[in-house]
Amino acid sequence: MAAPIIDAATFAELQASAGEDFVGELIDTFFEEAPTMLAELRRSAAAAEAEAFRRAAHSLKSNANTFGALALGALARELELGGLDSAKAADALARLDEEYRRAAAALAELRGG
Amino acid sequence: MGDLHGPARLLVADDNKVNRLLLQRSLELQGHSVACAANGRIALEMLGAGGFDLMLLDMEMPEMNGFQVLEHLAADRALRDLPVIVTSSLEGLDHVVRCIELGAEDYLPKPVNAVLLKARIGASLEKKRLRDQQKELVRRFATSEVAQDLQQSGFSLAGRRVHGSVMFCDIRNFTALVESQPPEETIELLNTFYTLMFDAISGNGGVVNQMIGDGLMAIFGAPLPLADHAGAAVRAALEMVELIDLLGVERAEAGRAPIRVGIGVATGEMVAGYTGTQQRATYTCIGDTVNLAARLEAHTKVALRAILVDAETCAALGDRIATERLGPVAFRGKALPVEVFAVPCGAPPAASG
Numbered sequence: 016m017a018a019p020i021i022d023a024a025t026f027a028e029l030q031a032s033a034g035e036d037f038v039g040e041l042i043d044t045f046f047e048e049a050p051t052m053l054a055e056l057r058r059s060a061a062a063a064e065a066e067a068f069r070r071a072a073h074s075l076k077s078n079a080n081t082f083g084a085l086a087l088g089a090l091a092r093e094l095e096l097g098g099l100d101s102a103k104a105a106d107a108l109a110r111l112d113e114e115y116r117r118a119a120a121a122l123a124e125l126r127g128g
Numbered sequence: 129m130g131d132l133h134g135p136a137r138l139l140v141a142d143d144n145k146v147n148r149l150l151l152q153r154s155l156e157l158q159g160h161s162v163a164c165a166a167n168g169r170i171a172l173e174m175l176g177a178g179g180f181d182l183m184l185l186d187m188e189m190p191e192m193n194g195f196q197v198l199e200h201l202a203a204d205r206a207l208r209d210l211p212v213i214v215t216s217s218l219e220g221l222d223h224v225v226r227c228i229e230l231g232a233e234d235y236l237p238k239p240v241n242a243v244l245l246k247a248r249i250g251a252s253l254e255k256k257r258l259r260d261q262q263k264e265l266v267r268r269f270a271t272s273e274v275a276q277d278l279q280q281s282g283f284s285l286a287g288r289r290v291h292g293s294v295m296f297c298d299i300r301n302f303t304a305l306v307e308s309q310p311p312e313e314t315i316e317l318l319n320t321f322y323t324l325m326f327d328a329i330s331g332n333g334g335v336v337n338q339m340i341g342d343g344l345m346a347i348f349g350a351p352l353p354l355a356d357h358a359g360a361a362v363r364a365a366l367e368m369v370e371l372i373d374l375l376g377v378e379r380a381e382a383g384r385a386p387i388r389v390g391i392g393v394a395t396g397e398m399v400a401g402y403t404g405t406q407q408r409a410t411y412t413c414i415g416d417t418v419n420l421a422a423r424l425e426a427h428t429k430v431a432l433r434a435i436l437v438d439a440e441t442c443a444a445l446g447d448r449i450a451t452e453r454l455g456p457v458a459f460r461g462k463a464l465p466v467e468v469f470a471v472p473c474g475a476p477p478a479a480s481g
Contacts, residue, residue, distance in 0.1 A: 025239070032242035033153050041153075045146050073188050077217045078146045081239040096219060 021121045025083030042126045045078055049115060052078075056094065056111070060102040068102065069095055075111075084118040087111075135159045136253055137179055141171035141197065142186035142215070147238065151184055151215065154242050158249070168192030172200055175207055182252055185232070187216040187223065198230035209259060211252040215240050292349025293361040293395040293441060294418045295334065296425035297325060297368060300388040302342040308385065317387070318342065320375065328367035332360040337412050343425075347413050350400035358395045358437075358444035362471055365391045365435045366449075369473045388434070392424030395440040423459040424468065433470040442469040 030038045052075045059067035076091035090111050094101050101107055138160050142148045152162045163180075165171035169192040175183065187194035194214060201207045214227045217238040224235045233252045236244060299305070299321060306314050322339065329336055329346045333354045338345040346364070349357035368391060376386030396417035424436040431454060442451050450472055456465035 029239075033150060033157070037153055041146060041149055044149060048145050070188050070190070073217065074144045077144060077238050080217065081146060081150060092219075 020084065020086055020117050021125065022083035022085050025080075025085075026125060029082065039126050042082070042122050045082065045122070046119060049075065049078065049119070053108075053112060053115060056102070057108060060099060060108065063099060065099050068099055079118065082118075082122060084122070087114045087118045090114050135161055136181040136249075138162050138249075139165060139171060139174060139180045139183045141165045141168060141183060141189070141194070143167050143189040144186070147186065147215075151240065151245075154240070154245055155184075155249075157242075158246050160249075168194060168197040171197060175201075175210065178206075180210065181256065182211045182213065182249060184215050185212050187214060187218050187227070195226065195230065198227065198232060202231045209256065209263075211256045213248055213252060288399070288401060289397060290350045290353070290400045290413075291357075291395075291397055292347060292354070292400070292413070292417075293357045293393055294398065294413060294421040295329070295346040295348070295361050295365065295391060295393045296343065296422045297346070297365075297389055297391045298340075298343025298425065300390055300429070305385065305387065321372075321387070324371040324375065325368055328364045328371060331367070332364035333357075334361060334364055345412075345418075347400065350398075350413060356444070358393070358441045359448065361393045361395075362435070362437060362441065362445060362449055365393060365471065366473055369434045390425055390428030391435045392421045392426070392428065392437075393435070393441050394418070394421035394424060394438040395444060396420075396438075419461065420459070420466065423462075423466075427457060427459070427468065431468070431470060434473055435471040437469050437471060439467040439469070442467075 026038075033041070052071050055071040056068060056075070059065075059071060072091050072095035076088050076095055079085070079088035079091055094107065094111065138155055140148055140151045140155070140162060142151065142164070143166055148164050148166070152164055155162045163174060165174055167189045171183065171185070172192070174180070185194045185197060194216065198212065201210060201212065208231070211233040212231065213234045213236060214224075214232045215236045215238055216223070216227075218224070227235055233255070234248050236248060305317070309317075321342075322344070325344060326336055332348070333352075334346045334348040335351070336344050336346045346361075348354055348361040348364075354360055368389060372387060372389050376388075379386055394417045396415075398413040398415040398417045400413045420438055424438060428434060428436050433454075436454075437445075437451065442453075445451060451469040452472060454468045454470055457468045458465045
């Protein structure tokens with residue numbers, strides 16, 4: 016079984032230490048920022064800018080892990096470590112988009128409940 | 129830390145907004161006041177304005193990354209002691225090692241655990257407080273040039289070999305003096321004594337590194353090299369005796385007993401440096417030269433001379449300051465007898481101490 020969409024323990028710990036309301040706002044911020052990171056990954060991959068690509072993947076990994084979005088974090092980490100070559104794999108970025116959508120839906124639900 | 133020493137002012141440097149907000153929130157919940165910078169360049173600008181107690185630094189940042197920030201801080205005398213805790217999800221242990229080598233205090237992997245964060249910040253602020261305290265002590269003991277040099281060369285616990293002169297000095301008959309007067313007067317006398325001795329020593333380029341009851345130890349030629357350290361130490365000793373004589377005149381007018389000091393000076397190789405731990409250290413010198421200076425000081429009671437020096441100090445003085453050869457003396461802990469020289473000056477010390 017792959018990593019969970021959202022790791023319940025990580026998310027609960029985040030809420031406990033930062034406060035539920037604050038985590039709600041933090042999720043909103045993530046929803047604002049993540050599309051920019053995903054776009055930056057595509058742009059830098061197309062422009063063959065290795066450093067920008069790695070940095071965007073790193074940033075997305077870091078945020079995903081903060082919320083316990085471990086599957087998304089793992090995919091982003093593969094791109095961070097693999098660099099531009101990993102982006103060339105046919106569906107790497109598409110898989111990342113898909114995983115982001117799943118994580119975002121799960122977070123939106125957690126935020127509501 | 130917030131509980132112990134009041135809230136600290138922290139800077140969070142991270143290009144990622146989610147990370148920034150979350151760190152800020154965690155730190156504010158711990159009672160600290162927090163400012164944020166979105167990259168290394170902005171962080172350095174904000175630090176330059178001053179007032180921060182600690183920085184939490186991300187490594188991956190555009191414009192100027194965390195490694196470059198650490199390099200800048202290390203080269204900046206005003207900022208080199210600022211504690212930096214690296215918070216990063218960088219891959220690879222070598223990055224962590226590089227951060228520490230560049231002077232980071234600690235490393236916390238992301239996502240940052242709030243409890244761990246609190247503990248590390250508390251420890252870092254406490255370390256900084258002790259360092260500041262130590263710096264303040266050194267400033268009090270040293271001339272401004274010496275203190276500045278210390279700040280520049282940093283607090284390394286590794287010793288280094290230096291050639292210098294060591295002085296020991298204490299008050300004769302101090303015990304009898306303490307018993308003959310109220311404690312307030314003794315404290316006042318000690319304060320006057322130390323003020324006069326510090327003036328004479330630092331006025332001649334020396335550093336008082338230890339105060340021991342009614343005595344002190346001073347170093348000439350470390351931490352900063354000092355040309356003619358032996359001459360400087362003996363000139364300081366002569367001034368000290370003169371000042372104590374003047375104090376005696378004052379005391380006699382007030383109907384009090386005069387005081388006498390004994391001073392020993394030895395010159396040679398010694399190992400100088402900070403001893404202690406990273407948290408608590410004192411600058412000192414060790415070695416045969418230091419032992420000899422202490423023995424010479426003790427011997428002033430036997431020789432009934434105020435200032436005694438060793439052969440190397442005497443040789444360095446040449447004809448500039450008169451000395452008198454007292455002949456070889458067998459000191460405890462020395463295999464061979466040691467040539468002892470007196471430096472003639474005002475009044476001889478009273479016998480016994």
